Structure formats: C-alpha cells, structure tokens
Amino acid sequence: MEYKAVRGVEDLIPPESLKFEKVVSTFKEVVERGGFKEVILPIFEEARLFTRSVGEATDIVQKEMYVFEDRGGRVIALRPEGTASAVRAYVERGVYAREPFTKWFYVGPMFRFERPQAGRKRQFFQAGAEVFGLSSPGIDAEVIKLAQDVLRRLKVEATLEVNSIGCKECRPEYRKALLVYLEKKLELLCKDCKERFSRNPLRVLDCKVEGCREVVKGAPKITDYLCRECREHYEKLKEYLKLLKVEFKENPLLVRGLDYYTKTVFEFKSDKLGAQSTVLAGGRYDYLVEELGGPKTPALGFAMGIDRVMLLVEEEREEREGVFVITRGEEAYRKGMEVVNLLREKGLKSEIDHRQGSFKAQMKAADRLLYRFALIIGEEELQNGFFSLKELSTGKQEKIESLKELLARL
RNA sequence: GUGGGAGUAGCUCAGUUGGUGGAGCGCCGGGUUGUGGCCCCGGCGGUCGCGGGUUCAAGUCCCGUCUCCCACCCCA
Numbered sequence: 166m167e168y169k170a171v172r173g174v175e176d177l178i179p180p181e182s183l184k185f186e187k188v189v190s191t192f193k194e195v196v197e198r199g200g201f202k203e204v205i206l207p208i209f210e211e212a213r214l215f216t217r218s219v220g221e222a223t224d225i226v227q228k229e230m231y232v233f234e235d236r237g238g239r240v241i242a243l244r245p246e247g248t249a250s251a252v253r254a255y256v257e258r259g260v261y262a263r264e265p266f267t268k269w270f271y272v273g274p275m276f277r278f279e280r281p282q283a284g285r286k287r288q289f290f291q292a293g294a295e296v297f298g299l300s301s302p303g304i305d306a307e308v309i310k311l312a313q314d315v316l317r318r319l320k321v322e323a324t325l326e327v328n329s330i331g332c333k334e335c336r337p338e339y340r341k342a343l344l345v346y347l348e349k350k351l352e353l354l355c356k357d358c359k360e361r362f363s364r365n366p367l368r369v370l371d372c373k374v375e376g377c378r379e380v381v382k383g384a385p386k387i388t389d390y391l392c393r394e395c396r397e398h399y400e401k402l403k404e405y406l407k408l409l410k411v412e413f414k415e416n417p418l419l420v421r422g423l424d425y426y427t428k429t430v431f432e433f434k435s436d437k438l439g440a441q442s443t444v445l446a447g448g449r450y451d452y453l454v455e456e457l458g459g460p461k462t463p464a465l466g467f468a469m470g471i472d473r474v475m476l477l478v479e480e481e482r483e484e485r486e487g488v489f490v491i492t493r494g495e496e497a498y499r500k501g502m503e504v505v506n507l508l509r510e511k512g513l514k515s516e517i518d519h520r521q522g523s524f525k526a527q528m529k530a531a532d533r534l535l536y537r538f539a540l541i542i543g544e545e546e547l548q549n550g551f552f553s554l555k556e557l558s559t560g561k562q563e564k565i566e567s568l569k570e571l572l573a574r575l
Numbered sequence: 576g577u578g579g580g581a582g583u584a585g586c587u588c589a590g591u592u593g594g595u596g597g598a599g600c601g602c603c604g605g606g607u608u609g610u611g612g613c614c615c616c617g618g619c620g621g622u623c624g625c626g627g628g629u630u631c632a633a634g635u636c637c638c639g640u641c642u643c644c645c646a647c648c649c650c651a
Binding site for chain 2: 169170172223224225228229245246275277279280281282283284285289290291292293357373374421423432433439440441443444445446447467468469470471472473474491493522523524525526527528529530531532533539541543544545553555557560562
C-alpha cells in the first residue's frame with residue numbers, strides 16, 4: 166500500500182461513522198436541553214495559549230503537542246484540548262459583558278502526539294461543555310448530571326468519582342503537608358514518583374505502582390485540608406448530587422492532569438476499556454478566565470472522549486426505509502429517474518439502480534441497502550401504465566396505478 | 576519515550592522440516608430468459624506490510640523499518 170493514514174489517525178467509514186453521529190447527536194440533545202449553545206472553535210491556536218492554560222509542566226505541553234511555525238513565523242499548536250480555546254474566545258469576544266452567565270458546548274478533533282493504543286489516538290474527538298460565570302455548587306451538580314445523562318442515553322456504563330482539589334488558599338497548604346509526608350517515604354517510591362515529588366507531587370496520589378499505593382494510603386488527604394469555602398462547596402455539591410439522584414464515589418486520590426482545575430473534579434470511568442478507562446472527565450477552573458486576560462469569572466466544564474465512548478456503544482441495526490427503483494430498458498430507466506426525483510422532493514429516501522443489471526441483481530441491492538420498498542418498472546408496467554411495489558420485509562407485491570397512489574401508499 | 580505481541584484476499588484467519596499461496600464471510604454472475612433473504616455452482620480478488628540479507632529456492636530463516644494491538648507513561 167503506497168498511501169496510508171499517518172500513525173495514530175484513523176478514518177471513520179460507515180457503519181462506524183454512523184455510530185460517531187449517534188454519539189454526537191445524543192450529546193447535543195442532552196446539553197441543549199440544559200441550555201447549552203454550540204461554539205465552533207479553531208483547531209489551531211498560538212501554542213502559548215495552551216502552555217499558559219494547560220500548564221507548562223504538564224505532559225501535554227511538555228511532549229504531546231503538535232507545534233509548528235506557520236509561514237508567517239507564528240508558533241502554532243494543534244489543539245490538545247478544547248477548554249483553552251473556549252476560554253480564549255469567551256474573553257476575546259467579551260461575552261462576559263453581554264450575558265449573566267454562559268453555557269457553551271463544542272465537538273471536534275483534538276491532537277496529541279502520544280504512542281497510539283486502543284482508545285488513544287493522535288487525532289481523537291471530544292465533545293465538551295463549559296459554563297462561565299456561575300460559582301454555586303448547584304451548577305457543578307447539574308453539569309455532572311448532564312454528563313451522566315449523555316452516557317446513560319448511550320447505554321454506556323461508567324462509574325462516577327468526585328473529589329475537591331481546593332483553591333489557591335488551601336491547596337498550597339495541602340501540598341506542603343503532602344511533601345512533608347512523602348519526603349520521609351521517598352525511598353519507597355518508584356522512579357517516576359521521585360520525579361513527580363519535585364515537579365508535581367499531587368500526581369503521586371494516582372500512581373499505579375504497588376509500592377507507591379502503599380505509601381499513598383498513609384498520606385494526608387486533600388479533603389482534610391480544604392479551606393472553609395472549598396469545604397462548603399464540596400459538601401453542597403455532594404448534597405445536590407444526591408438530590409439529583411446521581412450516584413457517585415468519593416475518591417480523595419482523584420487529581421487531574423491539567424493545571425487549571427480548582428475545587429470540583431470528577432471522572433466517569435468504564436471497566437471495559439483496559440488502561441484508557443476514563444470516558445468523560447472535568448471539573449471547575451475558577452482562575453483560568455482571569456489568567457487568560459478576562460475578568461474574574463468562575464467556570465467549569467467537562468470533556469467526553471468520543472472515540473472511547475464509541476467503543477462502548479452498541480451498533481444500532483438500521484430500519485428499512487425508502488424506495489429503491491428497479492427498471493429495465495431506457496424508457497423505464499428515464500421514468501424511474503423521474504420517480505426518484507419526485508420522491509426525494511416529497512422528503513422520501515429513494516435511489517435508482519444505475520447499473521441496469523438483472524432484476525435479480527437490482528432486487529438484491531434493494532435488500533442489502535435496507536430499503537423498505539422496491540418499485541419495479543419493467544416492460545409490462547410501462548405498457549399497461551402501472552408500477553409494481555414490493556415490500557421487502559413481507560415479500561408482498563402490489564399494483565400501483567398512479568404516482569398519486571404511490572405517494573399515498575408510502 | 577520504554578517493554579511485549581502481531582501484520583497473508585475487502586473482513587476473520589489457516590499455511591507442515593524453506594519447494595508453484597488456501598478457507599469462511601463479503602462482492603459479482605449463474606441455477607430461476609421479471610424478483611431479495613435460504614440452498615447449490617462458478618468468477619473477480621494477493622507486490623504474503625515495506626526494504627535488504629542467507630539460499631538453487633523465502634509467506635516460512637536473519638536484520639532493519641513502518642503500522643496495529645497490549646502494558647508502562649499520559650489522559651478524554
């Protein structure tokens with residue numbers, strides 16, 4: 166094969182593409198019901214936008230971004246996630262000045278230069294939702310509930326974990342306490358965690374290595390260090406989740422990989438996906454709008470991994486629909502094309518077999534393409550001025566005298 | 576970036592100690608000269624991932640490389 170899709174990217178052809186559409190449309194329906202409106206955001210941005218928002222020290226920025234210089238000398242990055250662009254647009258367009266609060270959603274490809282694996286591609290798709298201008302834990306609960314609704318409607322089973330990772334006030338306190346604890350156990354940690362100890366100690370908490378997990382068991386918990394405001398926010402959130410009948414598990418070890426999160430973080434995981442088990446995740450990011458040049462604005466959001474969700478969605482069998490026109494001879498073919506055209510104008514799905522093969526071949530196509538009806542126009546029909554309409558599922562065939570009758574019959 | 580497994584027809588996969596590449600499904604056609612699904616028959620379809628090496632001879636052995644899968648890592 167001379168030409169191949171590049172490593173880590175893949176084509177979606179039917180029926181996979183139909184599944185994609187199903188996931189996206191379900192997501193849209195659910196969030197639109199919650200008052201969210203769609204934004205179409207650029208696929209590339211200045212690289213420094215992501216460095217600033219996602220975090221200088223994160224792996225995404227350090228080694229996974231597609232960065233290049235464009236012909237004008239700008240340093241560009243293919244977006245590795247959606248929130249940064251949404252916030253940038255929110256600030257740049259002055260949306261905060263026109264609306265009391267803002268609910269946006271987006272769908273599209275993201276890019277990360279990672280080692281490909283099932284559920285982890287270099288081009289992958291996310292559907293995300295963001296809320297700006299609301300600080301109440303009630304909206305946190307509502308957003309989590311919407312996320313759960315999306316997964317439920319797609320019949321994707323996933324467990325929800327929530328945590329609070331505090332704010333500028335309390336997280337440094339916790340960090341300090343954690344460092345003090347970890348320093349004593351440094352020798353017991355794995356190589357990566359020794360590294361994390363100095364760079365990003367919170368990430369030691371979700372290390373998978375047995376020895377580290379042992380150490381972590383005795384570590385101080387962030388929830389014990391939350392300031393009054395964060396603690397109340399977290400307590401209220403849990404109350405509201407119960408009110409909305411959302412089942413969740415508290416996980417004090419849940420920390421996210423992006424620097425901008427504050428207070429609420431959450432994650433929906435599936436146990437059917439192997440290592441890449443997170444299907445949807447998000448949290449609050451109350452400082453990001455300000456950091457990107459906007460006014461102080463509380464915000465939160467989540468992103469769903471469409472590719473991962475697709476691995477868990479069952480294929481829907483298609484319903485038989487529409488009319489497949491079968492003809493013999495030039496005159497019938499012309500008549501057939503007119504009929505197809507008419508049916509489409511009337512809003513019906515219809516095709517004609519342009520191959521002009523045997524009736525058997527054409528009938529077979531009507532069946533394989535899952536048409537509900539085959540409309541036959543042959544010599545006999547032409548001569549006596551009628552159509553034969555066969556319903557594929559029952560095999561019953563009837564005479565149709567006119568186009569009017571045909572339309573009435575369908 | 577690290578470690579392991581795998582690449583043979585459109586798909587799923589057989590292929591013996593190296594000796595002229597197969598099956599099932601799918602596709603096209605025929606059995607039924609105007610009718611799909613089930614059955615029977617036939618046909619199309621392969622640079623054996625790519626490149627190099629060993630050999631009289633390589634799908635098979637060796638080296639390199641690319642891609643996919645699994646795990647680490649990371650994350651949605």
